[in-house]
Amino acid sequence: MIENSPFTVGGRTGEAITINGTLPAPLLRMREGDRIHLAVTNKLEEDTSIHWHGFLIPFDMDGVPGLSFPGIRPGQTFHYEFTLRQSGTFWYHSHSGLQEQAGHYGPVIIDPATPDPVQYDREHVMVLSDWAFMSPERIFTQLKQEGGHFNRNNLTLFGLFNRDHNPAQDMSLEERVMWKKMTMDPTDISDVTGAIYTYLVNGHGPQENWTVLFVPGERVRLRFINASAMTVFNVRIPGLPMTVVNADGENVRPVTVGEFQVSVAETYDVIVQPTHANAYTVVAEAVDRSGMGRATLAPRMGMAAAVPPLRPRPLLTMADMGMGGMGSMGGMDHGSMGGMNHGSSSGMSSMSGMNRRKMRNPENAPPDVKVGVGVDMIAPMPKDRTGEPGLGLKNVGHRVLTYRDLVSLKPNKDQRQPSRYVEIHLTGNMERFMWSFDGQKFSSGVEPFRFALDERVRVTLVNDTMMQHPIHLHGHFMELVNGHPGNYPLKHTLNILPGSKLSFNLTADNPGDWAFHCHLLYHMHAGMFNVVTVRPLTRRRRG
Amino acid sequence: MKSLPLALLFCLLPYAALAHHTAEHSKSMMMGQMGDPSPTPYEAPPPPEAFSGPAHAADIVFDPMTMAEARETLRREQGAKNAYKIMVDRLEARMKEGNDDYLWDGQGWYGGDLNKLWIKTEGEGEFGEDPDEAELQALWSRAINPWFDFQAGARHDFLPGDLDRSYLVVGIQGLAPYFFELDAAAFLSDEGDLTARFEGEYDQLLTQMLILQPRIELNFSAQDVLEIGLGSGLTSVETGLRLRYEFHPEFAPYIGIGYERLIGDTADYARAANEDLGGWRALAGLRAWF
Numbered sequence: 001m002i003e004n005s006p007f008t009v010g011g012r013t014g015e016a017i018t019i020n021g022t023l024p025a026p027l028l029r030m031r032e033g034d035r036i037h038l039a040v041t042n043k044l045e046e047d048t049s050i051h052w053h054g055f056l057i058p059f060d061m062d063g064v065p066g067l068s069f070p071g072i073r074p075g076q077t078f079h080y081e082f083t084l085r086q087s088g089t090f091w092y093h094s095h096s097g098l099q100e101q102a103g104h105y106g107p108v109i110i111d112p113a114t115p116d117p118v119q120y121d122r123e124h125v126m127v128l129s130d131w132a133f134m135s136p137e138r139i140f141t142q143l144k145q146e147g148g149h150f151n152r153n154n155l156t157l158f159g160l161f162n163r164d165h166n167p168a169q170d171m172s173l174e175e176r177v178m179w180k181k182m183t184m185d186p187t188d189i190s191d192v193t194g195a196i197y198t199y200l201v202n203g204h205g206p207q208e209n210w211t212v213l214f215v216p217g218e219r220v221r222l223r224f225i226n227a228s229a230m231t232v233f234n235v236r237i238p239g240l241p242m243t244v245v246n247a248d249g250e251n252v253r254p255v256t257v258g259e260f261q262v263s264v265a266e267t268y269d270v271i272v273q274p275t276h277a278n279a280y281t282v283v284a285e286a287v288d289r290s291g292m293g294r295a296t297l298a299p300r301m302g303m304a305a306a307v308p309p310l311r312p313r314p315l316l317t318m319a320d321m322g323m324g325g326m327g328s329m330g331g332m333d334h335g336s337m338g339g340m341n342h343g344s345s346s347g348m349s350s351m352s353g354m355n356r357r358k359m360r361n362p363e364n365a366p367p368d369v370k371v372g373v374g375v376d377m378i379a380p381m382p383k384d385r386t387g388e389p390g391l392g393l394k395n396v397g398h399r400v401l402t403y404r405d406l407v408s409l410k411p412n413k414d415q416r417q418p419s420r421y422v423e424i425h426l427t428g429n430m431e432r433f434m435w436s437f438d439g440q441k442f443s444s445g446v447e448p449f450r451f452a453l454d455e456r457v458r459v460t461l462v463n464d465t466m467m468q469h470p471i472h473l474h475g476h477f478m479e480l481v482n483g484h485p486g487n488y489p490l491k492h493t494l495n496i497l498p499g500s501k502l503s504f505n506l507t508a509d510n511p512g513d514w515a516f517h518c519h520l521l522y523h524m525h526a527g528m529f530n531v532v533t534v535r536p537l538t539r540r541r542r543g
Numbered sequence: 544m545k546s547l548p549l550a551l552l553f554c555l556l557p558y559a560a561l562a563h564h565t566a567e568h569s570k571s572m573m574m575g576q577m578g579d580p581s582p583t584p585y586e587a588p589p590p591p592e593a594f595s596g597p598a599h600a601a602d603i604v605f606d607p608m609t610m611a612e613a614r615e616t617l618r619r620e621q622g623a624k625n626a627y628k629i630m631v632d633r634l635e636a637r638m639k640e641g642n643d644d645y646l647w648d649g650q651g652w653y654g655g656d657l658n659k660l661w662i663k664t665e666g667e668g669e670f671g672e673d674p675d676e677a678e679l680q681a682l683w684s685r686a687i688n689p690w691f692d693f694q695a696g697a698r699h700d701f702l703p704g705d706l707d708r709s710y711l712v713v714g715i716q717g718l719a720p721y722f723f724e725l726d727a728a729a730f731l732s733d734e735g736d737l738t739a740r741f742e743g744e745y746d747q748l749l750t751q752m753l754i755l756q757p758r759i760e761l762n763f764s765a766q767d768v769l770e771i772g773l774g775s776g777l778t779s780v781e782t783g784l785r786l787r788y789e790f791h792p793e794f795a796p797y798i799g800i801g802y803e804r805l806i807g808d809t810a811d812y813a814r815a816a817n818e819d820l821g822g823w824r825a826l827a828g829l830r831a832w833f
Contacts, residue, residue: 060604066617068601070609097620144626145832149792156748180721183690356720360689366586373657376689420587429689431718434622434656441622441656450593513600517621527622536595537603 002050002072002094003043007103007131009198009205014133016103017044017094023203024127024227025092025106032087032113038080040072047071048104050080051095051474053265054249054492057082059512062474064095067513067531071096087112088249089223089267091127098136100521101229105129109223110249117409118245120221120271124212128224128262128284128293130197130231131205140522143191143433150193153290153313155186167312168289182356183376184466186316188430189391191467191522192230194291199231201284206294209304214297216277221245223269226262229521232287232468232495234261234393235268237280237297238308242270244401250477250490251409258398261287261390263470263495265519268401272297279303287391287468289313314392320466321359322379322499365464369425370439374527376429379464385500386482391468403502404482406489412479414507415486418458422449426496426518426528428465433526435465435518441527448531449516451508453539460503463496469523470495473532474514478504493519511537627653628832633785635828636670637801644669646828652684659684661694661716666701677701680712691717698730706770709733722746737765738773754795758783767808772816774808779821787830799826 007016007023019025030036042048049071051063061082065071072078087110094104107125132139142149155176159169171179171186179186204210214220222242226233236242236259243256246269254271262268274280277299284293289310296304318324362371364378371378389400428435440446451457458481461471470493477490481503488505496502511534518528597603601610629651637644648665661684666677682696698710714728726742744758760781764773780803787797804821805813813820 059600064617066610066613066615070601070605070613071616140624141626144624145628146792152751154748154751156750158750177721183718183720183722356690368586373686373689420589423586431690432656432686436622443618443622445618450589452590452593455590455593511600524621525624529621533593533600535593537597537600 001041001043002048002104007203009131009200009203010207012133014131017048017099018103019050019106022106023103024129025104027106027125028092028108030084030108030110032084032110035083036081039077040080041077042072042074045074047073047096048099049094049096050092052080052082052090052092052108053472054088054090054267054477055082055084056086056475056477056510059475059510059514062512062514064474064515067515084110086110086249087116088246088251089125089225089269090249091225091227091265091267093227095515098140098229098521098525100227101130101132101136101139103131105227107223107225107227117251118221118269118271119219121218122214123221123223125202126222126224126282126284126295127200127202128226128228128231128233128235129200129203130192130228130286131200132192132196132198134196136229136521139192139196140525143522143526147191147430147433148185148188150191150195151185151187151189151288152193152195153187153288168315171315178354182321182354182359183431184316184321184359185430186320187313188466189288189314189316190230190232190286190290191433191520193288194286197231197286197291199233199284199286199291199293201282201293201295204295206292206307209294209296211279211296211298211301211303213301214274214299216275216299217273219271219273220297221269221271222282223267224262225267226264228264230264232261232263232391232470233284233293234259234287234390236260236283236285236398237272238283238305239278240272240274240280240297242272244268244270244405247406247489248477248491248493252489253407253409253487255401255405256399257401257405259389259393259396260401261393261495263468263493263519264521265470265472265493266491266495279305281305281307283308285310289392311392311396316391316466316498319383319385319500320391320498322377322382322464323354324381324383324385324499365425365462366423368438369427369464372439373432374429374434374436374441375427375439375464376431377464377466378425378427379462379499379501382462382464382499382501384502385497386480386502388497390495391497403480403489403495404484406480406482407484408487408489411486412488412490412505414456414505414509416456416507418456418505420455420457422457422459424449424459424461426461426463426465426469426471428467428523428528430466433522435523435526435528437516437528437530442529443527446530448513448533450533450535451506453508453511453534453536455508457506457508458503459506460501461494461496462501463498466498467520468495468497469528470519471517472519473506473516475510475512476506476508476514476532478506480504508532508534510534511539623655625653625655627651630832632830633828634831635797635799635826637667638825638827639822642669644675654684657686659692661692661696673703674701675703682712682714684716687715688717690719691715694728702771708771710738732768734768736768736773738768738778739763739765752789754787754789756783756785756787756797756799758785764809769812772809772812772818774810774812776808777806778809779803779805783826785826785828785830793832795830797826797828797830799828800824801826 279298386403479488668674785799
């Protein structure tokens, strides 16, 4: 039952959209192979919907109004019915308007039909999200009014004089002028920030010391789900290494890290094994370091561990401009430059010749990319950055998960070579807050991405913007091409770093119409959305 | 340059899997990967069965009319939402020797990403009196590139006496390299006189909340317009330096200094009429938007 409910955090109460009265919505526990029947009643005064994120189900059960079904009208009940042919950690959320920002999301665990290869004694779900007291519609309007409006951590003149002592301001005057010349902002990491967001873990603010329990020596499975509207999180548990065992619901070869970045709509399951009866802080730091979600892992209630301070905000680099292949600046990462000198001088020579025109040369994109008002940049030399740990996480003193660390536990089912290549550009205009695929907003009436049923395709996503985009394909898994052929990890959401490119193999085996979009809610709302069609709708019987 | 081969290797690494692809296919893709600007990466069209019906899958399950409606909502919600902004750029008191006066300068827009209705107004007067001059513009604003809008429309000046004038307006407004905000417009009056105005400003953040804004405005006239005291050429220069404190980005009081001066023949006309030519002023005001 979907309704409006008050929600309180940090001593303030706002209006939320909840399912059965809770934020996040209740945990749904299902079993692989089961036939599921869910009745969803809409008690709102507007249409609503539930999308089953990452589920391989028939298109008419996918829950996107205007694509898979008409939506659920006020007062109506819609019956979802489908059979589960997968297992793992997933989530569900509204696909109507901006309702997701208001609390309309919840976790799903699908237990495997066969014994779970992941051994654990105890498990906890960690739903990470961002809450705002400002209405989602107002947030969107403000982004249109001023693209960088929520950034309260800009480069400043006083910062320039003090840059030796402040990594967040550590950019030379020369470099600042170069960035300004191109009307680009190296501090523009998140569109919506801690200026208005309270970051939640399972609906609890950082002050609430929301605690989950363990018995020392136990293997504890933490299922992290990033159900945010706009926030990419850096997750770590100081003092406790985490072994990643599952990404986006699919098991991966265990890899032990000190930290991982989880983009919007992604999920990661980790195993931790605390041996001492200490409390540990689970830190979910916003990628732009403007705030954090916090929970505690403790042997009993009432304990707390030290909460580390927010680390300095990273600065974007030339690699984020899509000049990753140029000079030696490629992998440089200011945010964590701890002991490094201020040397970007090596990159300056190649940067000094750049201007707005060269940064959006249509010749650097295929002809089907419309380089118009909505496109302020075409990455001149986009680079594969799947080997990087994510924005601002180089040299943080411990191992950080990268996309190349992910290896599917099971061999990929479809070992065919792709028969076709498709290139899709992620495009935008930061100043006007326009976002699109191939330079065209969905609202402008675009041709869908068409696939033949069971066709095997290689898709390359090129990020022509200076922001990262978590791209989600409904009804399918994408095999992330990351150097592990045959065991590519399967993902429902792929995060594309700024100015980079990334490829996936797709077997279009689920007939129907599917949403394909950036899972940053306001990017989608601004036009970064399209439809993937898979035809014909039925398989011809063979033999 | 040492790392260039390494970077190339990185680019190609994921494509190792494609090794036993057709040579032509791989080659063209590789070239695309290396950032070679000229060749287009090979992209084949979808096979014919991908185009088989129905056009909209959900139409075979749900009422096609209801779906068509919902589909239109989906389209509008992903990119067609209009927005607005109302901006009070300068609402200020201007102190100089003799008499103090006031000034307002604001604009507002409503519309989509490409087309907007844009309203601008400014005016000034002495405290306790009606404005000496007030100006209102209504413009259609069309985005012409990622940063600039072309604007066209009408302007009306409310002037004391019988001197009211209307103009056709053509201009551009937007964000130049280095984050300079520019607004340049030409005005053709109902008397046939051509004038022009250029405004530029820049925000220098001193801290996150303390912002220094230099501003310049130049006015030109293509001919003498005696009724309103304009001489041909550059008619006036107005500069200002404003220091604002953003209690909230939408609400920022400021203080500043300004210097303005009539120029050339325009100055001579003013001098002959025993009018003020301009000078230094201390400024205090408010910048706000919502």
